[in-house]
Amino acid sequence: MESTYFEWLWSMAKRGGTNQLPETIEDLIAVLEVKRFANLAMGWYFDGEDFQKTYKYEVGHRYPCSKGGALTADNLVVMPWNVNRSLGNNHGDGLEHFKKTSKEYTDKNAFRQAFIQRFKDDMTQLSKYKLNEVPTEPQTDACWAIDAERVLERECERLGVEPKATDFIVSKFDKVESKFADICGGLETLERVSDYASEQEQIINFYKRQDNIMNTMTKEAAMASRMDNIESELTERTTEELSAAVMDEKVRQKQLNETIEILLSFPIDHKPSLDNKHPSQLDSMGYTDTSSVSAAVGKYPDYFYDNVRAAVDVTGMTTADWNNEALASVIKGF
16 A cells, blocks of 8 residues: 555645545546656656766646645646746646645545545556656666656647747746646746746847857958958059058058047037038038138048048938947948
8 A cells, every 4th residue: 555656645635635536546547647657757867978867857736736726637747846846836827627625634544544445446456556666776778767848748748738838038948847837827927936037138138249249250350351352462463552552551441540539529419510511510510610611621631521421321320310429330340
């Protein structure tokens, strides 16, 4: 009579009472088969070199035992132990039909007597459930552990359900675990307890950092490629041509840097003139005021206006959304 299965049944009855003792031998065997699968699914996992006990499962009630959820096979699910513990009794939404009235057992002996009374004619069928089927020592000719994804697939097929995964951006493993929680009507509980919102934020921030790194590397690679192309072309030129081309590139880079410095000296939303010959707002918008409009000379070098206009053409920026820092960033990539 004593076995790991009986002790498990007693642990359920101690918490839930008389509704944790199945009504028929068929119902009892169905429940024990769920427990048997949980025992066999967890255990030693062979990684190619060593055995490691990496998978641990528990049999949990879909509608909580503490709220009256009966011990029937369709109210049970094999799930990762941490999901079962995270849910506690804060689950069961929409599964109230598994609730059944119950009374407490006075002690273990009272449960044993009730068990024997109900199944005294069926002990032969129950004989195979007297052994502990959880491996205690690693063996080299077998591997018992079943990963969570396959356990989920098996339980969905057994229960005839198609659970929903969390909408949060989380790891693949957490997506699988969230489906176990949904089977138990406790997806929101697991999302809150496991703080999926924070995990999603961390993942998004990680990919943003990766994008920034890649953008920086792309710009640096483009600049290096440009200089490589110049050097390659110049190898076929005379010494004078080579010197002139290198000098031109240095001058161009210097003009770009000076343009950026001027832009960043303005307030971020201050729009400078885009035309060094325009007669309006001569002094405040980037001109030197003179007695004759026709003789107006740009306050800044011509290349400043050329570079700013080119950046505006690239961004499509208007007065309403003007941003000198954004323009400077674009010019830096010229």
